[in-house]
């Protein structure tokens with residue numbers, strides 16, 4: 060969904076509500092800080108006039124400037140502190156929201172999502188929002204308030220000067236950034252998206268480095284990375300071009316308006332009073348600071364708004380499968396698929412499919428590759444919802460069962476297990492965080508994993524590399540099976556649990572599965588006859604689609 064800049068800002072500002080009091084403090088101290096900076100120059104002007112007129116106020120003016128200079132520092136410090144406090148608190152909150160959103164979207168919506176882009180979003184996009192919260196919102200309020208105060212101050216000398224000053228602030232702080240951001244936003248979004256794509260491609264290349272080396276396509280991928288970097292550079296060039304134009308326009312506007320004040324005050328100063336000429340000019344020239352901050356802000360705003368939009372888009376993404384909180388908590392008493400239809404958005408995978416899953420049985424499922432065996436397990440886990448028909452667990456529609464209750468009664472081991480960068484013990488304990496070391500060991504013995512773990516340098520406390528890089532396919536698979544044993548769920552879904560195992564390990568695991576099948580219902584998806592041998596019943600996938 061595309062939003063305009065104002066809508067993005069409004070949605071991002073909405074998140075500040077709990078920290079509004081700190082935002083007000085940041086704005087007040089920001090305005091006071093700028094007023095101090097402006098009045099130091101104005102007092103300097105009064106000092107010069109005083110000097111020319113040989114008055115004796117110079118000492119008092121210097122003392123005042125000194126006090127204001129110190130106050131300027133204090134106010135600026137409080138403003139920055141408050142803004143950054145807000146920014147970092149909100150970034151933590153947004154990260155939290157993103158992880159909640161990702162959890163809700165997974166696994167169905169994340170299956171096809173570009174992971175590199177997602178990583179760019181979680182890391183750099185959220186980080187860029189710091190600019191928005193710490194350096195965008197309060198500067199806007201500070202710019203508006205300071206400009207109003209200075210318009211009144213200049214207006215006291217002469218109403219026409221006040222109007223000209225106001226138009227000057229409006230031009231530099233609003234018109235120029237507003238119109239330029241309209242052009243730049245498109246490139247901002249393009250930059251963020253291309254940045255995400257480059258991340259993706261890089262990540263993909265890292266993950267597939269073995270294949271790239273084996274098939275000698277390193278050169279080609281290098282070229283592609285170069286092309287993507289060039290694309291990014293070209294967009295950046297366009298953005299920098301805009302920045303240059305905005306900066307030039309801003310500086311010209313400041314000079315034109317200051318010159319206008321000089322001419323008008325010269326023409327209108329009563330009795331040619333030097334003070335009425337010099338002070339408005341000094342005030343005008345020294346008071347553009349807050350609005351220049353707004354103008355500079357529009358340069359970063361291209362990126363910030365684009366990042367904000369990407370973050371908001373993810374937060375508002377609707378999950379394919381809604382979690383159930385106010386449904387039924389049930390004990391597992393069998394499952395049934397009745398005239399089920401399912402597709403992933405294209406070709407039909409399951410068509411009028413029926414299966415009765417009796418309790419305390421091992422049910423084998425076989426069928427051609429791509430016939431929908433894994434899909435059936437995903438539907439039973441409610442990772443996806445069926446399109447038509449009835450999918451019942453314990454005689455209740457699966458959509459009426461609380462997601463937590465469903466996850467507790469099911470244990471699912473897939474062909475490609477995720478291994479976390481943690482100890483072997485903690486990797487297995489994700490199935491049950493409260494399990495004791497003894498229970499973990501017992502599960503590992505059943506999964507034919509214990510002997511292997513005992514050969515590792517720190518046994519169960521050995522760290523496994525990122526994505527389980529340091530483990531073989533068979534070892535990862537046995538970790539997945541150990542998790543299933545530890546989970547102690549009554550309904551176990553095993554998707555090709557032995558595909559990476561040698562016949563010795565396969566035999567040990569199958570025996571463990573059989574020995575532990577009492578009071579459990581197990582669905583065993585496999586191509587291997589030797590694995591399916593332990594099943595009480597074997598079903599052939601009805602719609603034998605060949606992939």
Ligand SMILES: Nc1ncnc2c1ncn2[C@@H]1O[C@H](COP(=O)(O)OP(=O)(O)OP(=O)(O)O)[C@@H](O)[C@H]1O
Nearest residue numbers: 170403408426427428429430431432433434435606
């Ligand atoms: N997330 C997805 N989005 C789109 N299509 C998908 C998705 N997951 C699987 N498919 C497609 O659905 C079909 C069935 O896949 P599934 O993994 O269920 O088959 P399978 O019988 O388990 O195959 P195999 O024995 O090779 O593991 C395949 O054609 C696959 O490409």
